[in-house]
Amino acid sequence: MNSDFSEALIVQEVSPRDGLQIEPTWVATADKIALIDQLSLAGFSRIEAGSFVSPKAIPALRDGEQVFQGIRRQPGLIYVALIPNLKGAQRALASRADELNLVMSASQTHNRANMRMSCEQSLAAFGEVVRFVEGSSVRLNASIATTFGCPFEGRIDEDRVVQIVEAYLELGMQGITLADTTGMANPRQVERLVRRVLQRLPASALTLHFHNTRGLGLCNVLAAYEAGARRFDAALGGLGGCPFAPGASGNICTEDLVNLCAEMGIATGIDLAHLLTLSRQLPALLGHELPGQVAKAGRNCDLHPVPDDVAAL
Numbered sequence: 001m002n003s004d005f006s007e008a009l010i011v012q013e014v015s016p017r018d019g020l021q022i023e024p025t026w027v028a029t030a031d032k033i034a035l036i037d038q039l040s041l042a043g044f045s046r047i048e049a050g051s052f053v054s055p056k057a058i059p060a061l062r063d064g065e066q067v068f069q070g071i072r073r074q075p076g077l078i079y080v081a082l083i084p085n086l087k088g089a090q091r092a093l094a095s096r097a098d099e100l101n102l103v104m105s106a107s108q109t110h111n112r113a114n115m116r117m118s119c120e121q122s123l124a125a126f127g128e129v130v131r132f133v134e135g136s137s138v139r140l141n142a143s144i145a146t147t148f149g150c151p152f153e154g155r156i157d158e159d160r161v162v163q164i165v166e167a168y169l170e171l172g173m174q175g176i177t178l179a180d181t182t183g184m185a186n187p188r189q190v191e192r193l194v195r196r197v198l199q200r201l202p203a204s205a206l207t208l209h210f211h212n213t214r215g216l217g218l219c220n221v222l223a224a225y226e227a228g229a230r231r232f233d234a235a236l237g238g239l240g241g242c243p244f245a246p247g248a249s250g251n252i253c254t255e256d257l258v259n260l261c262a263e264m265g266i267a268t269g270i271d272l273a274h275l276l277t278l279s280r281q282l283p284a285l286l287g288h289e290l291p292g293q294v295a296k297a298g299r300n301c302d303l304h305p306v307p308d309d310v311a312a313l
């Protein structure tokens with residue numbers, strides 16, 4: 001296993017989906033397209049550009065078709081769509097999504113709150129999706145929400161997570177995401193579970209999805225990285241959150257993650273200066289400040305002029 005081991009860290013940008021799904025202010029379709037087009041120039045290999053879920057559940061992303069139609073696709077960049085069921089898969093394929101991200105929670109209660117169905121019903125729906133996409137070139141990734149803890153049920157049994165990983169692999173999923181929906185993970189737990197899961201699939205097929213709800217987001221990234229994980233979701237500005245998880249808040253912040261990697265000498269291929277420019281435009285677009293820190297503080301290399309009275313000493 002892990003024959004594709006390399007040092008580089010792959011960032012999948014999820015602000016157009018996880019980021020915007022919880023925003024109370026409507027973001028115009030043209031603004032979503034402009035954001036994705038700008039993100040497409042930052043060096044990402046993967047962008048989750050939207051979701052095809054019930055428009056009643058997530059009104060903020062009800063324009064998925066127009067967004068996927070309107071974006072300027074960069075060659076080789078994978079544009080992902082989150083879906084809950086067959087209807088979502090049909091809409092996503094008609095909109096030429098490159099990859100479908102199917103989501104179910106490890107917690108039955110959160111799955112009912114988020115998807116209005118049991119885990120068994122979600123898995124049955126995923127079976128329909130697998131049959132539907134057979135013969136097409138679309139890729140399938142499946143996420144396990146609340147992997148590291150549930151805001152309703154608390155602790156999640158690690159054996160249950162591993163069983164879901166195995167069920168996903170049996171269904172034919174090419175990629176799997178372990179998602180910390182409300183930032184309940186801690187680094188030791190992350191390291192343990194990542195090591196277990198990497199015995200079942202290569203690092204190139206595993207994504208970690210952390211929220212910074214309790215300030216542990218980047219600690220968890222490093223723990224996962226040390227355990228062999230190489231793919232991470234993150235959102236520009238630290239946007240994000242699941243509207244059906246009480247207390248949910250932002251994803252780990254993309255530019256803070258890219259800055260961490262740059263400082264530590266871990267390659268991401270992402271243009272940090274470009275990201276900072278984009279992130280600093282978000283408050284005007286969304287009408288509020290963002291949690292991201294490097295956009296406010298600047299990079300380590302963004303030095304300040306020495307005050308005259310200090311220079312004169």
Ligand code: COA
Binds near residue numbers: 021058115243244
């Ligand atoms: N896209 C668009 N509409 C959809 C849909 C999809 N993927 N899936 C179902 N619908 C529509 C149905 O056609 C039906 O429409 P109607 O009322 O006009 O007849 C309506 O939604 C209800 O369908 P039903 O199958 O009974 O769904 P539900 O109300 O039990 O909700 C989900 C189930 C999964 C569709 C809904 O809970 C959902 O979209 N959840 C996603 C939440 C999310 O995105 N969370 C954040 C990301 S993790």
Ligand code: ZN
Binds near residue numbers: 251
């Ligand atoms: Zn999330």
